Amino acid sequence: MKAIAVVVAVLGLAAAVPACAAGYPDKPIKMLVGFLPGGGTDVTARLLATRLSEKLGQSVIVENRPGAGGMIATAAVARSAPDGYTMLMASAADAAQHLMHKDLSYDLLKDFAPVSLVVTVPFALVAKPALPVENVAGLIELARAHPGELRYASSGMGSAAHLSNELFNTMAKTRIVHIPYKGVAEGVTAVASNQIDMVFASFPSVMPLAAAKKVKLLAVSTPYRTAVMPDLPTVAESGLPGYARYGWYGVVMPKNVPSDIIDRMNAAIVAVVSAPDVKQAFIKQGLEPKSTTREEFAGFLKDEVDQSTALAQASGLEAAR
Structure with a gap:
């Protein structure tokens, strides 16, 4: 039983x-x-x-x-x-x-x-207005010619912007220097004011400045073009094959x-x-x-x-x- x-x-x-x-x-x-x-x-x-x-x-x-x-x-x-x-x-x-x-x-x-x-979340690769490049290939060429002279912004160590650019450095064999800010928005503002050379940032944070021609939109970080801005090329297709970070x-x-x-x-x-x-x-x-x-x-x-x-x-x- x-x-x-x-x-x-x-x-x-x-x-x-x-x-x-x-x-x-x-x-x-x-x-x-x-x-x-x-x-x-x-x-x-x-x-x-x-x-x-x-x-x-x-x-x-x-x-x-x-x-x-x-x-x-x-x-x-x-x-x-x-x-x-x-x-x-x-x-x-x-x-x-x-x-x-x-x-x-x-x-x-x-x-x-x-x-x-x-x-x-696709990131836009944006450059300061005064940077003499129009695409990723040009950015890599400039960075390799001037190692340690270009600088990129991020919201801190380990942040998405930091790791996105370190992947870029690794794959492109460049040495673009990390400058951390309290937030990505501050970094984008620094790029727009020509204080920093570049940043990987979300589209909402860069679109108003891009529309006002205060930053240069170079590429999108995803492996495919984004619906947010379908005419913007990817980093991979514009100079760094295989790059993808988002x-x-x-x-x-x-x-x-x-x-x-x-x-x-x-x-x-x-x-x-x-x-x-x-x-x-x-x-x-x-x-x-x-x-x-x-x-x-x-x-x-x-x-x-x-x-x-x-x-x-x-x-x-x-x-x-």
């Missing part, structure tokens, strides 16, 4: 798991954002959450937990219950945090379940979330991001909509961590002690 009871209990438990997953979601879902409202991560999360709420029939609530370069929110999601009701709008910064903080309480590749990429935002959940729940969320995200009106809303924000399978996103995250690590080693960036 005891053995029969055990078998019945086990069968009952096995049957209960799919039933629970099949009813997902049956309560509101939290989407954590590690930055203040109004930034790219937050804008992406809110655009996605609104339509996911409609698609899933449950509210998807964006919760901002800013601080420590996004690590507070990331750590909170890593610690949350693996039930599918807490997820993170992760960003490219998450793939580089281990470079700055060796004592992280989580591992991006081991402690999370990738769900889907949502958007990529920001991104995507959804992850804690590890051990049931696979069918992840599949359900992935399907919902893919459907939302594929909708024409959602695509246009992202493009207007300078974002490129790009959903993936969960397996593709897992591979993408590994590549991002590997590339960030390699670039950090090449530029002498070490984890904080």
Whole structure:
């Protein structure tokens, strides 16, 4: 009798798991954002959450937990219950945090379940008005002729702008010097005022200055031309073959979330991001909509961590002690 009871209990438990997953979601879902409202991560999360709420029939609530370069929110999601009701709008910064903080309480590749990429963030390569170049090939030629004399701006060590330019330096065999600012916006302003030679920056931050002819738009950092400005060539096609570097935002959940729940969320995200009106809303924000399978996103995250690590080693960036 005891053995029969055990078998019945086990069968009952096995049957209960799919039933629970099949009813997902049956309560509101939290989407954590590690930055203040109004930034790219937050804008992406809110655009996605609104339509996911409609698609899933449950509210998807964006919760901002800013601080420590996004690590507070990331750590909170890593610690949350693996039930599918807490997820993170992760960003490219998450793939580089281990470079700055060796004592992280989580591992991006081991402690999370990738769900889907949502958007990529193309960077514009812009130069100061007085720089005597009109394309990437000309910039490389000038930089090689004057090693250590050209300077580029970024928002700090390990930032997207920093690593984008270090990849450029590595591939082009140039030595353009890093000048960190408090934010990319300050760096763009410095380029416009001829204080700094160049910067990789988001399109929203450079478009007004480009329209006013206060900066030169040389290329886009993605491997393909962007819908934001389709006539602008890529870095790869205008002088540096193989170059590709960009920001991104995507959804992850804690590890051990049931696979069918992840599949359900992935399907919902893919459907939302594929909708024409959602695509246009992202493009207007300078974002490129790009959903993936969960397996593709897992591979993408590994590549991002590997590339960030390699670039950090090449530029002498070490984890904080």
